[in-house]
Every structure is written in C-alpha cells, then in structure tokens.
Amino acid sequence: MAEALTLAAIAVLAAVAVGLVRVLRGPSRLDRMMAVQLLGSGGVAVLALLAVASATEAILDVALTLALLAAFASVALARALGQARADGEEAGR
Amino acid sequence: MTALVLDGGIALLTIGIAAWTIRAGDDFAAVVGFIAYGLVLTLAWTRLGAYDVALTEAAIGGGATGVILMRAGARVKPAPASRPSRLARIIVGALSAAVAAGLAAVVLLPPQPAPSLALDVREHLASTGLGNPIGGVLMAYRAADTFLETVVVLLALFGVWSLGRDAHWGGRPGPAPRPGIGGPLPLFARILVPAGIVIGIYIVWVGADAPGGKFQGATILAAMAILAGMAGLVAAPATSGRRLRWLLAAGPIVFVGIGLAGIPLAGAFLAYPPGFEKPLILVIEVALTVSLAAMLALIVAGPPERSP
Amino acid sequence: MNALVGLFSTVAIAAGIVFFVAGTTGLLRFPDALTRLHALTKADNLGLGLIVLGLLPLSGSLGAALKLVVIWALVQFAGATVAQMIGALAAGEHPPSGGRRRR
Numbered sequence: 001m002a003e004a005l006t007l008a009a010i011a012v013l014a015a016v017a018v019g020l021v022r023v024l025r026g027p028s029r030l031d032r033m034m035a036v037q038l039l040g041s042g043g044v045a046v047l048a049l050l051a052v053a054s055a056t057e058a059i060l061d062v063a064l065t066l067a068l069l070a071a072f073a074s075v076a077l078a079r080a081l082g083q084a085r086a087d088g089e090e091a092g093r
Numbered sequence: 094m095t096a097l098v099l100d101g102g103i104a105l106l107t108i109g110i111a112a113w114t115i116r117a118g119d120d121f122a123a124v125v126g127f128i129a130y131g132l133v134l135t136l137a138w139t140r141l142g143a144y145d146v147a148l149t150e151a152a153i154g155g156g157a158t159g160v161i162l163m164r165a166g167a168r169v170k171p172a173p174a175s176r177p178s179r180l181a182r183i184i185v186g187a188l189s190a191a192v193a194a195g196l197a198a199v200v201l202l203p204p205q206p207a208p209s210l211a212l213d214v215r216e217h218l219a220s221t222g223l224g225n226p227i228g229g230v231l232m233a234y235r236a237a238d239t240f241l242e243t244v245v246v247l248l249a250l251f252g253v254w255s256l257g258r259d260a261h262w263g264g265r266p267g268p269a270p271r272p273g274i275g276g277p278l279p280l281f282a283r284i285l286v287p288a289g290i291v292i293g294i295y296i297v298w299v300g301a302d303a304p305g306g307k308f309q310g311a312t313i314l315a316a317m318a319i320l321a322g323m324a325g326l327v328a329a330p331a332t333s334g335r336r337l338r339w340l341l342a343a344g345p346i347v348f349v350g351i352g353l354a355g356i357p358l359a360g361a362f363l364a365y366p367p368g369f370e371k372p373l374i375l376v377i378e379v380a381l382t383v384s385l386a387a388m389l390a391l392i393v394a395g396p397p398e399r400s401p
Numbered sequence: 402m403n404a405l406v407g408l409f410s411t412v413a414i415a416a417g418i419v420f421f422v423a424g425t426t427g428l429l430r431f432p433d434a435l436t437r438l439h440a441l442t443k444a445d446n447l448g449l450g451l452i453v454l455g456l457l458p459l460s461g462s463l464g465a466a467l468k469l470v471v472i473w474a475l476v477q478f479a480g481a482t483v484a485q486m487i488g489a490l491a492a493g494e495h496p497p498s499g500g501r502r503r504r
Contacts, residue, residue: 001459004411006095010102011418012452013136016444017106019425022437023125024113030434030487032125034441036132037483038424040155041445041476043132045421045452047139048469049414052456058144058304060468065148065296065313066135067472068289069156071479072316073128075281076160078486079323080167081121085493276489281482288475 005053009046016042033077040070100140107133120166124159131155144304145227148296152312160319161393168395225301236363240348243381246388247341254332257396263333264397267322282324289317297382301371307378311385318390332397337387344384348377406458413455420448434491438484445480449473 019042022035044067051059110133114126131154138147177185257264293313300306321327330337351373352363359366365373420443427440453473460466 001407003095005414005459006099008414008418008452010095010099012421012448013099013102013106015418015421015425017102019428020106020110020129022428023122023129026122028434029121029125030491031428031437032122033483033487034434034437035428036125036129037480038428038441038444039129039132041449041480042421043136044472044476045417045449046136048449048453048456048472050139051465052459052461055461056144057462057465057468059139059147060465060472061296061299061304062135062139062144062147062151063472064292064468064475065309066132066151066155067475067479068285068292068313069152069316070132071285071475071483072289072320073156073159074479074483075278075320075486076323077125077128077163078483078490079278080163081490082486084167085490277482277485281478284478285475288471 002053005049009049009053012042012045012049029081033074033081037070037074040066040074044070103133103136103140107137121163124162124166127162128155128159131158145225145306145309148304148306148309149312152309152316156316157312157389157393160316164393164395225304225306227304227306236348236352239381240345240352240363243345243348243385246385246392247345250341250388250392253392253396255396257398261397261400263331264399265329265331266391266394266397267329279324279326282320282326286317286321286326289313289320293317293386297378300378301375307382307385311382312389314382314386315389315393318386319393322390322394329394332391340387341384341391344377344381347380351377410455410459413451417448417451417453417455420444420451424448435488438487438491442480442484445484446477449476 016039019035019038023032023039026032044063047059047063047066051057051063107130110126110130114123114130117123117126131150134154135147135151138144138150254262257266293310295310296313297307297310300310318327322329351365355364355366356362358364424440424444427443428437431437431440450473453469456469457466460469
C-alpha cells in the first residue's frame with residue numbers, strides 16, 4: 001500500500017506542477033495566485049499521502065501547519081491585491 | 094523506484110521555481126514564486142526526514158516570509174530598471190559559483206568518519222527530560238545559541254521600528270484602519286484565528302517529544318495575530334505600550350534569569366539543576382513562544398506610522 | 402487489511418487525483434480568471450477531500466484521522482474564502498456589463 005500511496009503522491013505533485021505554468025504565464029496577478037493556491041492544496045495532499053504511506057505522524061503536523069499558513073498567505077495576497085485596487089493602482093497586471 | 098521519481102520531481106521543481114523566481118519581472122510575481130518555492134522546499138525537507146525543518150519551512154517559508162516580502166515590496170518605491178555593470182555581474186557570478194562549489198564539496202566529500210556528536214546526544218537525551226533530540230539540543234546543549242537567536246529577532250524588530258519617523262516613535266504601526274472591511278475576511282478571521290491558536294500551541298507542546306517547537310508555534314501565532322489585524326478585529330498596539338514591551342522582553346528575561354540562576358545552582362551559565370530540566374525548559378519555551386510571536390507579528394506590522 | 406476498505410481507499414484516492422488533474426487542466430485551459438477560479442475550487446474541495454476520505458481508514462489511529470479531517474476543513478475553509486476574494490477582484494476586473502463574452 002505504501003508504494004501505491006507514493007505513486008498517488010507523484011500523480012498529485014505532477015498535476016499541480018503542471019498548473020504552475022499559470023504562475024509563469026499569468027497573465028494577471030489573480031491567475032498567479034490561483035496557481036500557487038493549487039500548489040498549496042496539492043502540497044498538503046502530497047504530505048497527507050506521504051504521512052500515511054510512511055506511518056509518520058510528524059508529517060501530518062507539517063501538513064497541518066502548511067494548510068494553516070498557506071491559507072494565511074493566500075488571504076494576505078488577496079487582501080494586498082484588493083488594497084492595491086482600492087488605492088487606485090492598476091492591479092490587473 | 095517510485096521514491097526516486099518523487100524525489101527527483103521535487104528536486105527539479107525546486108530548482109525550476111527558484112530559477113523562475115529570480116527572473117520574475119515584477120514584485121508580485123516574485124513573491125508568489127517565493128511562496129511556491131517555500132511549499133516545494135517543505136516537501137523536500139519532509140522527504141529528507143527533517144520534519145523539524147519542514148515544519149519551519151511550512152510556517153516561515155510558505156506563509157510568513159511571503160507576507161513580509163509583499164509588504165516590503167509595497168513600501169519600497171519601484172526602482173528604475175538598472176543593469177549592474179559587466180564586471181559586477183562577473184564578480185557576483187564567480188562568488189556564487191564558489192559558494193555552490195564549496196557546498197557541493199561539503200556534501201560530496203565528507204570527512205571519514207564524519208565528525209558527529211549525534212550518538213552522545215542521543216545517549217544523554219533522557220537527562221534533559223525531552224523526547225525530541227532537536228528540542229534537547231536547542232534547549233540544553235545549544236541553549237546560548239537559542240537565546241541569541243531570540244535576541245536577534247528582537248534586534249530585527251528594533252531595526253524595523255527605527256525606520257519610522259521621529260514624530261511617530263512609540264506610535265502604532267501601519268496606516269489607520271479603514272472602516273468597513275467587508276466581504277468574507279472578518280468571518281474567516283473569526284473562525285480561523287481560534288483554530289490557529291490551538292494549532293500553534295499544539296505545535297509548541299508537541300515539540301518536547303516530536304518535531305515542533307517554539308519557533309514554528311510562534312510563527313503560527315504571529316500569523317494569526319496578523320490575520321486578526323488584516324480583518325480589522327484587533328488594532329495594532331502602540332509600540333510604546335508598557336504591556337507590549339514586557340511581552341517582548343518576557344522570553345529573553347526568563348531565559349537569562351534561569352540561565353544566571355544556573356551558575357550557583359548547577360555550576361554554569363544556562364545549566365539546569367538536575368531533576369528540574371524539563372519544567373525549566375518548559376517555562377523558557379512558553380515565555381519565548383509568547384515573546385517570539387509578538388516580535389514576529391510586530392516585524393510584519395512594520396515601523397510606527399502614526400503618532401503615539 | 403480488509404479488501405473492501407482497500408478498494409474504497411483506492412477508488413477515493415484515484416478520484417481525488419482525477420479532480421486535481423481536472424483542476425490543473427481548467428486552470429490552464431479556461432479562458433478567463435472567473436472560469437479558472439471555478440476549476441481551482443474543484444481541485445481544492447473535491448481533490449483533497451476525496452484523498453483525505455481515502456486515507457482515513459488507512460491512517461492507523463484516531464488522532465491521525467482527526468488531524469486529516471482538520472487539515473481538509475482548513476483547506477476547504479480557506480479555499481472558500483479566497484475564492485470569494487478572488488471572485489470579487491476578478492468581477493471588478495471584467496464587469497458583466499462590460500460585454501465580455503464568457504463561456
């Protein structure tokens with residue numbers, strides 16, 4: 001089962017890694033944000049799979065921290081964009 | 094085989110994101126790239142079995158640093174695009190290559206046998222009363238380092254404060270809050286902040302016996318404080334506030350106090366009297382967590398911008 | 402391990418991967434920010450949700466299972482909030498009255 005779970009982790013990582021092309025290409029800041037959010041969710045999924053695959057509970061704590069802080073970072077970025085917009089700056093690019 | 098593919102993929106992703114982040118043209122793209130880099134590094138440290146480092150990377154690299162960079166980028170006026178001279182670029186390139194070669198040599202050509210105190214530490218870990226060897230090393234064998242690390246964070250905060258105008262010294266950081274922060278943010282903060290505080294305390298607590306500890310826990314707590322501030326639930330405190338100053342000083346003072354008490358009681362600075370190691374370490378950890386969380390949150394909040 | 406539990410986990414995790422792939426595909430192929438947001442939330446909610454669901458019976462202890470559920474709830478909650486914020490920003494960018502065709 002551990003082998004299969006590692007395979008699943010590879011599949012998820014590959015999927016979100018391809019999504020990173022959106023960070024590269026944009027075009028808007030929102031697109032970059034969404035891609036990094038997908039990477040965050042995918043990273044949490046990869047950690048959860050690895051934690052169960054290796055029966056290491058410490059990895060679950062890493063996943064927990066990542067889930068919390070990635071949420072924080074995403075919200076902070078969205079808020080920063082909103083504020084930049086409110087300040088009349090052109091934030092679309 | 095699968096493990097090799099996974100590790101190879103993580104390595105490629107790390108290098109790719111790092112390269113792209115360096116080349117990214119605008120601030121926002123670079124910050125997003127840096128957050129992605131932190132996420133992938135968390136996976137890398139996890140695969141290396143360094144769960145303590147992975148936790149730190151998840152807390153600091155993925156979340157907090159991204160927000161600090163974002164705020165810093167917003168404060169700095171966009172610099173005119175300038176390209177360093179050819180000579181400067183050659184020198185920087187040569188220095189970077191030298192660092193990379195040095196690191197590669199350290200990794201690829203370790204002395205045989207590798208000098209290590211790991212066995213000694215493991216043997217004597219029980220005497221510290223802690224189950225996590227990293228916590229044991231940080232609090233018992235390298236207590237002076239850990240103390241100075243905390244002081245460095247405090248000095249960084251003083252550095253940030255000193256960027257404010259004289260008239261604002263001791264005032265509140267950041268611009269005055271705008272009334273009516275709408276949308277889902279206040280509700281989000283009301284639910285996430287309590288959950289995050291519980292998780293932060295858990296990470297500190299579990300640090301005695303498993304990966305975790307005060308730095309990671311304090312970062313989580315600081316992030317929650319910043320989130321509450323962003324949502325308008327709490328106002329940034331005046332940096333001259335007496336209670337705030339005590340909060341910042343509590344950790345270092347408790348650490349130094351217990352350290353000095355070690356001279357008559359245990360024969361050395363920062364030595365713990367036998368039998369009291371675990372409770373004393375716990376007291377220091379709690380005090381340091383509170384102070385570190387306050388320091389980190391205030392560093393992100395920035396220099397005072399309003400008169401006291 | 403019970404074969405039925407194994408089958409359940411395999412199906413749930415495989416379905417979760419499908420949603421992650423679908424999310425990425427949507428993020429890359431959909432024409433504008435709002436539709437891409439739609440793709441992203443699928444991966445966030447269902448992709449991670451199904452993987453966590455599949456991992457629950459394999460997690461070994463009640464504590465680990467509880468942590469998995471909390472992790473999923475955190476990502477879910479954050480995803481919903483960020484989706485709202487991004488949606489508001491994207492709508493501000495392309496107001497519906499702007500005549501932009503959306504599929």
